[in-house]
Amino acid sequence: MQLQPGLPEEVGMSTARVSLVNELAESMVVDHITSAEVIVAARRGVIVTHQAYGHLTPNPVSPVLDELALFPLCSITKVFTATCIMMLVEQGVIGLNRPVMDYIPEFKGKGKEDIRIYHLLTHTSGIRDEDLSTYIDQNHSSISIPPRDENQDEYIHTRLNLGYEVPLWRKPGEVMSYWGYGYELLGEIIRRVSGISYPQFVQKYIFEPLGMKDSFFNVPHAERYRIVKRSPNDPCAEWIETESSINSVSAAGGIYSTAMDLCIFAQMFLNKGIYNGQRVLSPISVIEMTKNHIPGVASEYRDETFPEAYWGYGWGINGTKKDGGDLFSPQAYSHWGAAGVFVAVDPVYDIAIIHFTVERDLQKPFKNMYTDYINNAVLAAIEEL
Structure with missing residues (x-):
């Protein structure tokens, strides 16, 4: 379809x-x-x-925003990374139950042989972002960075090497702790196994087959006029519009895209892995990516506690969380991106919703209010099930 x-x-x-x-x-x-x-x-x-x-910008004479505006997808990029991993699983060249160390031997340390690929996909590796930051701060001057391969980005290469030996916080699988570096590891696995860079893999096997012509890593200079701008006081403004962000090839958050391109990606999932005659994933992979793989595992995020974290491969699963709206079915799946972007897919109601905003600090939990309101109103417009 x-x-x-x-x-x-x-x-x-x-x-x-x-x-x-x-x-x-x-x-x-x-x-x-x-x-x-x-x-x-x-x-x-x-x-x-x-x-x-x-x-498009906060300037008084700014152009009016149009539908082709480019927004940073930030963490929604992780769903694309998970999709690439599943493609390699389908090709029989990696296994979700294999240790990360099988593909990245440098990722070593006590107990880390038990961290599997699926732990990275579900944020249950037993390593936290705050522990990684502390480890890098304390050890960066003593860590030797080897020469990088030609198909690896210099910044990503350095960041990966600085964090390879970070110690465990908990046993893998015990608790969910959202971990961006884990997706950088997945991007590195994609690069090493496929033989091409992570952004090249996404371009070749997702963007091009799906016709996502308005989606980019390292946004070309000719397209940068389309990037939505923030005021200096807006959340994330200090980094999200910097050259390093716009040039990013991060597997955890580097994509810039339009709302329609992201909707095409979402529709591919509703279509069980195919869009416009191009099969990206098998129907079985779509089922596996969009079901809860961590039953009984709890999580805390920002000001919320989730006794049941509900997470698939890349996607957050709605379950009982009411994440992004009150009217989604338990089978809905979604993902947020920093500073106000959101994608949701509900296979029960056969609907995809994309909501892009520039988030502002209103002293309110933005992500738990206004996008919820939009999604509730869209779902309430359904009259025939």
Whole structure:
């Protein structure tokens, strides 16, 4: 099924209620909740809304935002990385139950032989971001960085080598702790096993087959005018629009994209791994990526505690979390990105929702409010199940 514009009634939705979604999204800009916003919702392959509100930059004479604006996907990149890993699993060249050390021997230390590929995918490696930062701060001057391969980015190469010997915090599989470096390790595995760089792999096997022509690592200079800008006081503004961020090839957060391109990626999952005649994943891999692989494992994130963390391979699984909205089915899966981007897929209701914003510090839990409101309004527009 290929995405195409259509009327909400064609797919059992209400035009009047979709109009309310658009009004709600526009009000977020009018009320200064965000300065820039793009929303896409597609049900059964029909795009029922694709709207942009606000301005490209915070300057008073800024161009009006359009649907082709580029937003940093940040951590949503991790779902692309997980997809690449599953492709290599399908090819029979890596195994999810194999130790990370099988592919990266430098990743060593007491107990780390028990960290498997699936632990990295589900953030259950037993290593925390704060411990990695402390380890690098304390040891960076004594760690020798070997020469890098030609197909590896210098910054990623250095960061990986600085963290290879970080010690465990807990036994693998005991608790979920969101760990970006774990996805950098997955990107390195993709590079070593495939023989091409991680961004080249994504470009060749995801962007190109799916027709995602507006998605980039290391955004070309000719396309940078499309990148949405933040005010200096906005969350993440100090790093998200720097040259290092725009040039990033990080497997944990380097992609810049449009809302429609991300919707194509989401629709591929709704289509059980195929889009526009191009198969990216097998249906079985889609099932495996989008089910809970850590039953009984708890997690804490920001100001929330999740007795059941619910995580698949790359995707967060809704379960009982109500993550991103109150009306999603337990089978829905989603992912946030820093500073206000979100993608959700609900196979029960056959719908994909993309909500891009510039997050602002309103002394409120942005990610647990306004995107929830948008998603609830979209789901409430469904009248036929």
